[in-house]
Each structure stands twice: as structure tokens, then as C-alpha cells.
Amino acid sequence: MQNQLYYGDNLDVLRRHIKDESVDLVYLDPPFNSNANYNVLFAAKDGHQSAGQIQAFEDTWRWDESAARQFAETVESGGSVADVLLAFERFIGHSDMLAYLAMMAPRLIELRRVLKETGSLYLHCDPTASHYLKLLLDAVFGPTHFRNEVVWKRTSTVKGNFGQGSKLWGQATDTILFYTKTDAYTFNQPFNPYSAHYLEGAYRHVEAGTGRRYRLVTMIGPGGAPKANPQYEVMRVTR
Structure with missing residues (x-):
């Protein structure tokens, strides 16, 4: 698999097209429950942007029949991931957050499957769900395969959340969770020359x-x- 882009549900793509232990590195920047709709723009054959577009996904998660079905399918498979999802169910109930986590769980399981023994995964998220996602990743990869939590700081806070009269600190960081499939992972330490x-x-x-x-x-x-x-x-x- 080289120089290929897939358009569609990544869970379907992973299950149908990506072989076991065939991927060196996974970086994912999943939706954070941002309450926004994301569209895909199409280009015409001459290279100009077409007026046509479709809604790629709606980043507003709701506990509904689809979420309940995905939750049940993952729980029925058993194991640590099922245990964590059931614990989430007892703690946060059939909430929008549980719908989000039920969507993420099978995708993380598939991503671990396609990683090589030397592979690594970086999951980019924000404080909305980072604490839940870390527990889910612990269940998928094992707690001992957590390597780092990287804090990514923006140059400014999210617009509108730290103005005059605000009652919370400015939200200026995201989180990148770094996991590996095994202890035999590849890590090339980056270096920059001194000025x-x-x-x-x-x-x-x-x-x-x-x-x-x-x-x-x-x-x-x-x-x-x-x-x-x-x-x-x-x-x-x-x-």
C-alpha cells in the first residue's frame, strides 16, 4: 500500500483494505465533539473548485440506535476494551460522550491490528475527551505501552473563551497521546542544530x-x- 488515499468511513476501509501488521505509523486527529459540520469540496476536471460539496460528517455525537449498536458490538467481543466501555456506561450513562467513545473503540482496535510490531500511534485530541481516550487506549494497547503525553500549545487561545468577564482559563492546548504496539518500537529522536x-x-x-x-x-x-x-x-x- 503506497501513495493511496481512501475516502470513506475509516472503520470500513481498515477492515476491508488494510492488512494485519502493515503500517509503521498512525497519526489520527479524530473529531472532538466540536458541534460542527465538516464538508468535502470537489474539484472539477480542469482543476478549478466545483460548486458541489457533500457533508463528510457531523461532529455532534448523540446516543441513538446507531451508537447503541456499535457499543453492543464492541462489548460482545469481550476483553479489556469491553470492560472499559461498560465502566464508562456505569459512570457517564447513555450520554453523547459514550456515543463518541463507542465510535472510537472499534477504530482503535483496528488501528492496533494493522500496526507493525515496531509501529507507533499518535492520537491528537483536546481536553473534552482526552482523559476518556487515554483509558480507552490503555485498554487497546495496554497501560505499559503508553509512552508520552505531548502537550501542543497554540499561539493563542480558542476564539471567544478567554475574553473580558470570562470565568475559566484560556483553552490554548491540545493533547497528543503516544502509544506503541510493543516494546520493540521504532523511535527516531529529532535533533535541531544549535543557532x-x-x-x-x-x-x-x-x-x-x-x-x-x-x-x-x-x-x-x-x-x-x-x-x-x-x-x-x-x-x-x-x-
């Missing part, structure tokens, strides 16, 4: 002949008695 300004300030000395920058630091053990007075020997000198 010239930082190098000139932190590494002020230049080695003759090579031009390499370096800095001088104390060799005295830090912390004193609270840190057991650590000592180091260099060139027969102990400090």
Missing part, C-alpha cells in the same frame, strides 16, 4: 588549528554534602 547565536555565547573558545568551539566548566563536584560530595580524578588531580 549561531547560541554557539557564540555558550562555546566562546575556539580550538586553534581545527576551529572547533569549546567551553570551560568547573570540575568541582556539585551539591556538597547533600549529594554525598562526589569527587572526580583527572590527570591525577582529585577535586
Whole structure:
């Protein structure tokens, strides 16, 4: 599967088209119950935007027959995911949030199925449901395969939620939950080069002949008695 885009319900696409253990990385940015409708715009054959559009999905979740059916199907399959959904049912009842979680559960199960043993999953969400989704992910992947919670900060708060007279803190962050399928996952740590300004300030000395920058630091053990007075020997000198 290379360079392919699928349009449609991702649960159907996953079950019909994506093989077991065939995916290296999953990033999903599911709807957050934003009470908004999302449309798909079509382009004409000449490349210009067509006036035609369809509603892709309505991000307003309601507990109805469809939600109840999806909830029942997942619970009937048993396992930890079923246990968590039943716990949610006892706690929050047949609510809009339970409808949302019932929609997410089978999709997360399928995403785990298609991940390779070395694969990872990043789920982008907001505080509306992040605490519920983490429990659901713990059930799908196992608590020990939770790796990080990444806090993504916007440059400004959500419009209208922190104006004059507001009675809550500004909502300026989203959450990205990082899980892996196994302990043998691939993680390529990102690095960025130091800026010239930082190098000139932190590494002020230049080695003759090579031009390499370096800095001088104390060799005295830090912390004193609270840190057991650590000592180091260099060139027969102990400090």
C-alpha cells in the first residue's frame, strides 16, 4: 500500500483494505465533539473548485440506535476494551460522550491490528475527551505501552473563551497521546542544530588549528554534602 488515499468511513476501509501488521505509523486527529459540520469540496476536471460539496460528517455525537449498536458490538467481543466501555456506561450513562467513545473503540482496535510490531500511534485530541481516550487506549494497547503525553500549545487561545468577564482559563492546548504496539518500537529522536547565536555565547573558545568551539566548566563536584560530595580524578588531580 503506497501513495493511496481512501475516502470513506475509516472503520470500513481498515477492515476491508488494510492488512494485519502493515503500517509503521498512525497519526489520527479524530473529531472532538466540536458541534460542527465538516464538508468535502470537489474539484472539477480542469482543476478549478466545483460548486458541489457533500457533508463528510457531523461532529455532534448523540446516543441513538446507531451508537447503541456499535457499543453492543464492541462489548460482545469481550476483553479489556469491553470492560472499559461498560465502566464508562456505569459512570457517564447513555450520554453523547459514550456515543463518541463507542465510535472510537472499534477504530482503535483496528488501528492496533494493522500496526507493525515496531509501529507507533499518535492520537491528537483536546481536553473534552482526552482523559476518556487515554483509558480507552490503555485498554487497546495496554497501560505499559503508553509512552508520552505531548502537550501542543497554540499561539493563542480558542476564539471567544478567554475574553473580558470570562470565568475559566484560556483553552490554548491540545493533547497528543503516544502509544506503541510493543516494546520493540521504532523511535527516531529529532535533533535541531544549535543557532549561531547560541554557539557564540555558550562555546566562546575556539580550538586553534581545527576551529572547533569549546567551553570551560568547573570540575568541582556539585551539591556538597547533600549529594554525598562526589569527587572526580583527572590527570591525577582529585577535586
